[in-house]
Amino acid sequence: MPISKILETGKRSLLAYQSAINTTSSNIANVNNPNYTRRRAELTQLITGYNSLGLSEDDSLRLRQRYAEKQWWHENQFLGQFDTNSMLLNQIENSFAEDTQSGISSLLGEFWNAWSDLANDPDSVYARNLLRDKAKLLTDGFQRVHSDLINLQEQIVPEIRSTANDINQKTSRLAEINERLLMGKSKDLLDERDGIIADLSKMIDIKIKEKENGTVSVFADGLLLVSDDEVNKMEVGMTTVDGRNRVEVYLADGHKPLTISTGSIGAMIKTHNETIPYYLKKLDDLAKSIADKVNELHRTGENLNGTTNISFFADDVSGAADFRLNSSIENDTSLIASHLVGEGEGSGNLAQAISDLQNERVLNGNTINDYYTATVSELGNQIKENDSLKSSQELIVQQLQNERDSVSAVSIDEEMTKMVQYQQAYQAAAKIVTTVNQMVDTILSLK
Amino acid sequence: MILRNTLKRVNDNRDQMNRIQQHLASQKRVEKPSDDPLSFSRASRYRNALDQNKQFLENIKAADAWAGTTNESLNQFYDYISQAVDIASRGADGSSDADIRASMAITVKGMLDDVINLSNTKYMGKSVFAGTLTNEAEPFELNGNVVTYNGNDDKITRKLARNVSEDINITGQQLVDSGMYTGFLELIAGLESNDVTRIQNSMDTLKQANERISGLSSSIGSLRSNMSLLKGRLTTLNVNLQSYISDEEDTNMENEIVKFKSQETAYQAALQSASEVMQLNILNYLG
Numbered sequence: 001m002p003i004s005k006i007l008e009t010g011k012r013s014l015l016a017y018q019s020a021i022n023t024t025s026s027n028i029a030n031v032n033n034p035n036y037t038r039r040r041a042e043l044t045q046l047i048t049g050y051n052s053l054g055l056s057e058d059d060s061l062r063l064r065q066r067y068a069e070k071q072w073w074h075e076n077q078f079l080g081q082f083d084t085n086s087m088l089l090n091q092i093e094n095s096f097a098e099d100t101q102s103g104i105s106s107l108l109g110e111f112w113n114a115w116s117d118l119a120n121d122p123d124s125v126y127a128r129n130l131l132r133d134k135a136k137l138l139t140d141g142f143q144r145v146h147s148d149l150i151n152l153q154e155q156i157v158p159e160i161r162s163t164a165n166d167i168n169q170k171t172s173r174l175a176e177i178n179e180r181l182l183m184g185k186s187k188d189l190l191d192e193r194d195g196i197i198a199d200l201s202k203m204i205d206i207k208i209k210e211k212e213n214g215t216v217s218v219f220a221d222g223l224l225l226v227s228d229d230e231v232n233k234m235e236v237g238m239t240t241v242d243g244r245n246r247v248e249v250y251l252a253d254g255h256k257p258l259t260i261s262t263g264s265i266g267a268m269i270k271t272h273n274e275t276i277p278y279y280l281k282k283l284d285d286l287a288k289s290i291a292d293k294v295n296e297l298h299r300t301g302e303n304l305n306g307t308t309n310i311s312f313f314a315d316d317v318s319g320a321a322d323f324r325l326n327s328s329i330e331n332d333t334s335l336i337a338s339h340l341v342g343e344g345e346g347s348g349n350l351a352q353a354i355s356d357l358q359n360e361r362v363l364n365g366n367t368i369n370d371y372y373t374a375t376v377s378e379l380g381n382q383i384k385e386n387d388s389l390k391s392s393q394e395l396i397v398q399q400l401q402n403e404r405d406s407v408s409a410v411s412i413d414e415e416m417t418k419m420v421q422y423q424q425a426y427q428a429a430a431k432i433v434t435t436v437n438q439m440v441d442t443i444l445s446l447k
Numbered sequence: 448m449i450l451r452n453t454l455k456r457v458n459d460n461r462d463q464m465n466r467i468q469q470h471l472a473s474q475k476r477v478e479k480p481s482d483d484p485l486s487f488s489r490a491s492r493y494r495n496a497l498d499q500n501k502q503f504l505e506n507i508k509a510a511d512a513w514a515g516t517t518n519e520s521l522n523q524f525y526d527y528i529s530q531a532v533d534i535a536s537r538g539a540d541g542s543s544d545a546d547i548r549a550s551m552a553i554t555v556k557g558m559l560d561d562v563i564n565l566s567n568t569k570y571m572g573k574s575v576f577a578g579t580l581t582n583e584a585e586p587f588e589l590n591g592n593v594v595t596y597n598g599n600d601d602k603i604t605r606k607l608a609r610n611v612s613e614d615i616n617i618t619g620q621q622l623v624d625s626g627m628y629t630g631f632l633e634l635i636a637g638l639e640s641n642d643v644t645r646i647q648n649s650m651d652t653l654k655q656a657n658e659r660i661s662g663l664s665s666s667i668g669s670l671r672s673n674m675s676l677l678k679g680r681l682t683t684l685n686v687n688l689q690s691y692i693s694d695e696e697d698t699n700m701e702n703e704i705v706k707f708k709s710q711e712t713a714y715q716a717a718l719q720s721a722s723e724v725m726q727l728n729i730l731n732y733l734g
Contacts, residue, residue, distance in 0.1 A: 090481070098487075099478040105491050109498035116502045116606065120509040123573070123582055344579025344601055346616075352606045358499070359609070369495045377488035380480025387481075398455060405448045413729040420733070 003443070007436045013429035016043060020422045024415050031410045035195030037062045038410050039187060041422075062187050068403035069194070073201040073208060077262040079397050080202035082390035084267035088156070089383045092271075092279060095148035096376055105376075107141045108358075108369055110134045115355035118338055119348030123304060128333035132325065135312070139323045142287045146320035149276050149283075156272045157238070157247055163265045164234045164249060167203055170196050171218060171226045171233070178215040179229035185214050204263035221258045223251055234258075244280075246273045275382075282375045284319030289363050291317035294354055301337030301350035308341055312354075453721040460714040467707045470698045477696045490695040497688045500681050503608050507674050507681075510605045510615045514671050516570040517617055521664040527562050528627060528657045531555060535634050535650035538643075545641045552638035559631045563589045566622060578618040579603055586619050592636065594628040596620065608677055613670060617663050625659035626652045 020041035030036035040061050097103050114127075114134040121127045177193050180186070193216065200206055200218070207219040218226040225232050233252045238245055247269060248257035260266040291313035298312040311326045329335050339347040363371045470476050480487045537543060538551050566587040568575045577586035577598030586598040600621075602614035622628070630653035637645030 093479055093481055096480075098480055105495070109495060113498060113502040113505075116506060120506055120605065121571075339579070344577075344581065344599055346573060346577070346579040346581030346603050347601060349604060352604070352612075355502075356606070358495075370492070373488050373491045373495075376480045377484045380482070380484035380487055383481035384484060394455070398451065401451065402448050405451075409448060416729045416733060 003436060003439060007433065007440075010429050010432040010436060014426060014433070016041075017422045017426040017429060021419060021426070024419050024422065027410045027415050028412065031412055031415075033191075035191045035198075036410065037064060037187070037191050037194065037408045039063065062190060063407050065404045065407035068400050068407075070208070072397065072400040072404055073197055073206070075393065075397050075400060076198065076201035077205045077266075079390070079393045080264040081262045081267045082386055082393050083202075084264040085271065085386050086383070086390055088152075088267065088271040089275070089379070089386060091152050092149065092276065093376075093379055093383060095145055095152060096379070097145070098376055102141060102144075104138075104141050104145065105369065105372055107134075107138045108372065111138045112355050112358040115351045118336070119352035119355060122338035122348040122351060123345045125333065128336050131336060132330060132333050135325055136330070138290075139287075139313075139325060142283065142320040142323045146280065146283055149280055150321075153245070153272055153276045156268050157236075160247055160249075160265060160268050160272070161236045163203055163268065164236050167200065167225075167265070168231075168233045170200050171231045174200075174216065174218060174226045175229050175231040178226065181214040182228070190214055202264060204260055204265050221260060223254065223258065225251075244277050279375065279379065280320070282371075284321075285363065286368065286372055286375075287320040287323040288317055290368060291323060293357055293360075293362050293368075297350065297354050297357065298337050300340070302339055302341045302343070303337045304334045304345055307335070308337065310335055310337065312336065449724055453717070453724060457714070457717045457721055460710065460717050464707065464710045464714055467703055467710060470703050471700070471707065474698050475696055476698045476703075483695075486695040490692050493688050493692045493695070497685055497692065499609070500685050500688070503606070504678060504681055504685075506605050507607050507678050510607065510613070511671060511674050513570055513575070513603075513615055514667050514674070516568060517575055517615075518664060518667045518671070520565050520568045520575065521617070521660055521667065523565055524562065524622075524627060524660050525657060525664065527558050527565075528630070528653050528660065531558060531631060531634060532650055532653045532657065535637075535646055535653060538634075538638050539646045539650060541643075548638040548641050548646075552635050555631065555635050555638060559589065559628075559635065562627070562631065563587050563594070566619065574598065576617060576619040576622055578616070578620065592632050594623075594632065596623050607674060608681065611677065613673070615670065617667065621663060622660075625656045625663070627656040627660065630656050 020043065023039050023041040027038055040063055042061050098105065111134050114131040118124075118127045118131050174193065174196055177189050177196075180189055181193075193214070197206075197208060197216070197218075204220055206225070209217040209219070211217075215228060216226065217224060217228075223232070225234075232254075235250045235252055237248050237250055237257075239248060240246070249260060249265070249269065250257055260269060295311040295313055295315070299309045302308045303310065310329065312329055314322070314324050314326050317323050338351040339345065340349050343349060358369060359367060361367055366374065477483045477486045477490065534551050534555060538548050543551070566576050567585050573581035574583050574586050575581075577583045579601040580586070580598045581603075583597050586596060588595045588597065596619045598619040600618045602618065603616040604612050605615050606612045630649050633645060633649035633652060637643075637649050
């Protein structure tokens with residue numbers, strides 16, 4: 001065995017450990033980079049005797065926990081959904097303002113009591129004006145909640161658009177990365193790719209297919225968003241169904257709207273298309289049934305001028321948005337009927353009967369107040385449920401992230417230990433070179 | 448990983464402390480439906496009942512004032528009629544002569560004027576004895592020796608509790624039916640015409656009227672005592688409802704403060720362990 005072979009091995013060892021320390025230093029440099037995947041210098045090639053000069057950077061391995069990674073991407077969509085849902089539902093709840101005096105339930109109570117006050121004092125201008133003011137507060141309350149909900153619904157649309165744009169940017173970048181990966185693997189590109197996928201998975205329900213060469217295909221609702229270097233962009237469109245605006249997401253090359261129920265964009269679409277219309281409808285039903293029932297009774301009554309058959313609320317109330325008083329009543333409170341036809345002005349029987357409407361089960365077997373309370377409690381339940389799902393989802397995602405990180409993340413302790421280890425090996429390799437040198441000297445000095 | 452776990456735990460702790468602090472500061476455990484949907488819906492049902500009861504108490508207050516005014520007038524009617532009976536018995540006495548009876552007639556006429564005035568009694572601008580025609584300024588009019596009633600015989604009904612409605616007024620017709628006005632008019636006619644039989648007849652009518660008026664007065668009296676019972680019941684009920692609402696909504700201070708303290712300890716422990724964990728590093732030990 002020629003001595004020079006040992007020298008060669010020594011040199012290769014020196015280069016290999018130098019490269020290993022280089023990998024370690026790159027790991028340490030990225031200790032706080034969330035997208036970074038830990039690399040490990042692959043020293044086996046040294047032993048298998050590849051005819052290369054030590055290890056190049058390309059020989060290090062990206063350490064991944066594929067299963068945890070996939071699970072993490074999968075669970076992320078629900079976290080994004082619950083997160084966004086929680087924010088939106090809380091905004092809906094704030095619109096109802098039940099924690100203030102201007103909440104509809106306290107306005108309703110005041111409205112019914114104002115009728116009873118009128119029954120106590122049927123011919124007093126004061127009681128009439130008070131009733132008109134309370135009724136106006138009530139209708140204004142309905143209109144305010146309604147317009148708050150509509151505003152919220154309208155604000156969601158640009159939010160959906162910007163999320164869709166964000167998704168498009170990310171998928172375009174993935175296509176670019178795919179294109180470059182086709183030319184050859186690069187660990188930094190793979191890190192960036194995984195980071196983008198993790199972000200993307202919070203916004204929308206995606207499926208990922210990864211090929212051997214590192215390129216990925218991304219699917220949403222069974223359709224391709226990214227395939228090799230091609231990207232299919234998302235577009236946001238508006239349609240009107242039954243007089244209510246709906247927002248829909250299409251792919252640039254398709255006409256069928258995507259069904260997206262999870263991810264932050266899914267939560268926004270659902271809130272816009274389903275949740276808010278649901279509560280709007282409840283509010284409309286409530287406003288309409290108050291107007292109808294009160295009008296029905298009111299028309300049978302007689303006012304101070306002896307006229308009858310006048311509506312208290314406007315006749316064409318179709319929901320919360322146009323819930324308002326009959327304009328002639330608003331201008332002249334003496335038109336408010338307080339007694340039955342033929343009775344004297346001192347009778348408040350009709351006014352009391354209207355006040356008693358509050359105890360009648362006029363709306364699907366519920367009293368008006370109960371129906372409203374049930375509606376806001378339902379919202380409360382939804383928030384509560386969503387919040388508990390959100391916190392358990394946070395735990396799940398965190399657990400998966402931990403699992404992934406236990407393999408992929410950089411631990412300074414480990415890196416430092418390795419550095420010491422590599423450094424010692426490097427010193428030993430250097431020692432070998434020195435020793436071989438001495439051996440050669442010894443040989444050369446033989447005469 | 449350690450950093451993320453620690454941060455989450457510390458944040459969770461702080462969120463909880465924040466929530467408890469909010470409960471303590473607002474004194475309310477349930478402010479919004481989502482704080483506790485079940486408690487919220489229960490509390491709002493109780494509050495609904497409470498609002499209604501408060502209104503019933505208002506109704507009772509107004510009805511009671513009305514009934515009080517009615518009662519006072521009825522008592523005065525009673526006094527006037529008793530005086531008239533007294534005069535009639537002196538007028539029917541054989542010791543009285545035509546002159547004395549004529550002067551008695553003038554006294555009784557004055558009394559009738561007072562009675563008519565009293566019959567037109569108003570409470571807050573409303574005629575009390577006019578049935579439901581409360582805007583009638585003078586439900587009773589005296590023209591010569593005729594009393595006309597311009598009101599109606601309708602009852603004013605007030606809702607005093609969830610299932611209790613009561614008629615609260617005595618109509619003018621009931622006064623007319625008592626025979627009070629006829630009695631006075633007869634007495635005056637008898638005295639003026641010096642007709643002892645007529646005076647005696649009027650005395651009978653007046654005595655009967657007095658019984659009827661005191662009957663009306665006792666019906667108002669029992670209405671008022673009824674209302675005072677109702678008032679007592681509603682007030683107790685409201686106290687109970689208030690306490691139910693408070694049970695559902697209000698912060699239990701002892702509970703929350705104990706929770707706050709333990710949460711505080713947990714928070715400090717989390718922070719402390721976090722700072723220690725983060726200092727644990729191999730770099731401390733490598734020379």
